Amino acid sequence: xxxxxxxxxxxxxxxxxxxxxxxxxxxxxxxxxxxxxxxxxxxxxxxxxxxxxxxxxxxxxxxxxxxxxxxxxxxxxxxxxxxxxxxxxxxxxxxxxxxxxxxxxxxxxxxxxxxxxxxxxxxxxxxxxxxxxxxxxxxxxxxxxxxxxxxxxxxxxxxxxxxxxxxxxxxxxxxxxxxxxxxxxxxxxxxxxxxxxxxxxxxxxxxxxxxxxxxxxxxxxxxxxxxxxxxxxxxxxxxxxxxxxxxxxxxxxxxxxxxxxxxxxxxxxxxxxxxxxxxxxxxxxxxxxxxxxxxxxxxxxxxxxxxxxxxxxxxxxxxxxxxxxxxxxxxxxxxxxxxxxxxxxxxxxxxxxxxxxxxxxxxxxxxxxxxxxxxxxxxxxxxxxxxxxxxxxxxxxxxxxxxxxxxxxxxxxxxxxxxxxxxxxxxxxxx
Amino acid sequence: xxxxxxxxxxxxxxxxxxxxxxxxxxxxxxxxxxxxxxxxxxxxxxxxxxxxxxxxxxxxxxxxxxxxxxxxxxxxxxxxxxxxx
Numbered sequence: 001x002x003x004x005x006x007x008x009x010x011x012x013x014x015x016x017x018x019x020x021x022x023x024x025x026x027x028x029x030x031x032x033x034x035x036x037x038x039x040x041x042x043x044x045x046x047x048x049x050x051x052x053x054x055x056x057x058x059x060x061x062x063x064x065x066x067x068x069x070x071x072x073x074x075x076x077x078x079x080x081x082x083x084x085x086x087x088x089x090x091x092x093x094x095x096x097x098x099x100x101x102x103x104x105x106x107x108x109x110x111x112x113x114x115x116x117x118x119x120x121x122x123x124x125x126x127x128x129x130x131x132x133x134x135x136x137x138x139x140x141x142x143x144x145x146x147x148x149x150x151x152x153x154x155x156x157x158x159x160x161x162x163x164x165x166x167x168x169x170x171x172x173x174x175x176x177x178x179x180x181x182x183x184x185x186x187x188x189x190x191x192x193x194x195x196x197x198x199x200x201x202x203x204x205x206x207x208x209x210x211x212x213x214x215x216x217x218x219x220x221x222x223x224x225x226x227x228x229x230x231x232x233x234x235x236x237x238x239x240x241x242x243x244x245x246x247x248x249x250x251x252x253x254x255x256x257x258x259x260x261x262x263x264x265x266x267x268x269x270x271x272x273x274x275x276x277x278x279x280x281x282x283x284x285x286x287x288x289x290x291x292x293x294x295x296x297x298x299x300x301x302x303x304x305x306x307x308x309x310x311x312x313x314x315x316x317x318x319x320x321x322x323x324x325x326x327x328x329x330x331x332x333x334x335x336x337x338x339x340x341x342x343x344x345x346x347x348x349x350x351x352x353x354x355x356x357x358x359x360x361x362x363x364x365x366x367x368x369x370x371x372x373x374x375x376x377x378x379x380x381x382x383x384x385x386x387x388x389x390x391x392x393x394x395x396x397x398x399x400x401x402x403x404x405x406x407x408x409x410x411x412x413x414x415x416x417x418x419x420x421x422x423x424x425x426x427x428x429x430x431x
Numbered sequence: 432x433x434x435x436x437x438x439x440x441x442x443x444x445x446x447x448x449x450x451x452x453x454x455x456x457x458x459x460x461x462x463x464x465x466x467x468x469x470x471x472x473x474x475x476x477x478x479x480x481x482x483x484x485x486x487x488x489x490x491x492x493x494x495x496x497x498x499x500x501x502x503x504x505x506x507x508x509x510x511x512x513x514x515x516x
Binding site: 107173177206207208210211214215243249251252255257258264265269270271272273274275276279282295296297298312315316332333336337339340341343344347355357358361362365366369371424426 | 464465466467468469470486487488489490491492493494495496498500501502503505506507509510511512513514
């Protein structure tokens with residue numbers, strides 16, 4: 001069989017002599033390695049025509065491909081890491097035309113690092129390295145990031161700063177997978193100092209902007225900055241197509257919605273529509289029931305479902321969002337209590353004077369709700385009912401303070417006197 | 432990622448290895464739910480995104496006054512038992 005490497009070297013040579021960004025990226029893409037249809041045994045193959053700093057790039061790439069073909073994933077990772085280091089040295093010298101290739105190498109390195117870490121995990125005969133391969137990869141990627149962030153090129157069109165968002169997203173995704181938010185925070189800090197020098201998100205490839213916005217929203221959620229997260233996620237959703245379902249990028253759209261649904265509810269009280277639930281099965285699986293129960297004021301079922309998806313919520317920094325939503329569910333329960341009281345004039349003669357005992361009763365009922373009324377009766381009769389007037393009063397007081405309930409509490413009479421016209425005003429924002 | 436994912440049979444610009452992964456079980460909550468990387472550097476118009484159809488993503492019905500469901504009905508019968516002075 002004819003040796004394919006010389007042909008590859010020729011294509012590589014053409015790419016760099018024409019500064020062809022896309023072509024160079026293609027030459028360094030691991031998935032393009034199939035051109036080597038037999039193992040590359042000898043990489044010393046007429047590299048003399050290349051400038052010295054390009055040679056380690058070529059050798060590095062061929063070694064990555066060779067190791068993958070021999071199923072040596074850890075070695076492939078090591079070579080890929082060396083390849084990125086060599087590309088970083090290239091990036092220090094060249095302008096923005098090398099960015100496509102640099103990004104391609106970064107993506108492959110990240111995938112190989114994940115594979116190498118899995119290999120260690122699954123194969124007990126492999127000694128565990130002192131740190132995860134993904135951490136090693138993160139350091140090399142951080143170097144690419146720093147080079148681009150500090151690019152002094154005056155011609156804006158040729159400046160490598162436009163790739164900064166791509167690297168931030170890559171590093172955030174790695175740091176989040178390691179649950180290391182401090183490192184993510186330090187990347188954010190490094191950028192904030194240079195924010196005014198960075199291009200706007202409209203000037204960079206859409207995919208890069210969307211990934212950046214997504215990961216940035218995760219960081220905001222981790223800091224409890226939900227309004228900012230909401231803003232970032234909405235921008236990402238608009239860029240990917242808004243309400244139109246993207247066929248090609250549906251998975252990414254779904255990931256955005258999985259973050260956006262609870263945060264949107266918290267900020268604006270809007271709920272996912274049936275259309276959204278029908279088109280995004282994972283959104284439905286996670287949130288379909290929860291918001292149904294939230295709307296009913298059904299605390300018990302709400303809590304049970306939050307518990308079910310607890311791990312997911314913790315991983316996505318959404319747990320706190322649901323803790324806040326829970327307060328809204330209680331408010332919803334109180335509204336249902338009020339609406340029901342209005343229909344029971346014999347027991348509650350003045351519909352806008354609500355005894356705290358009714359709220360306590362509602363809380364107790366909602367916390368122990370079971371669809372089977374028989375069981376409820378049994379439980380009641382077994383003496384486990386716990387009326388806690390203080391807890392009810394505390395909830396109501398907080399809601400009055402927050403403006404969710406219009407009225408006042410008469411502590412001595414244990415009665416909540418609510419507005420006759422609008423006891424539960426419509427709200428846009430949480431406190 | 433297997434070797435096959437890494438090296439396609441022909442050197443054509445197929446999208447991500449990630450994109451070729453089979454669809455995972457939706458119900459599995461423990462699954463890896465990483466945000467999928469975009470492999471393409473540029474996509475500019477609707478044709479690239481491949482838009483399907485468009486509907487309303489959000490409902491504004493949080494504040495409804497519905498007390499017809501089983502939960503609200505049971506709540507009502509509980510409230511009917513409250514002793515008022």
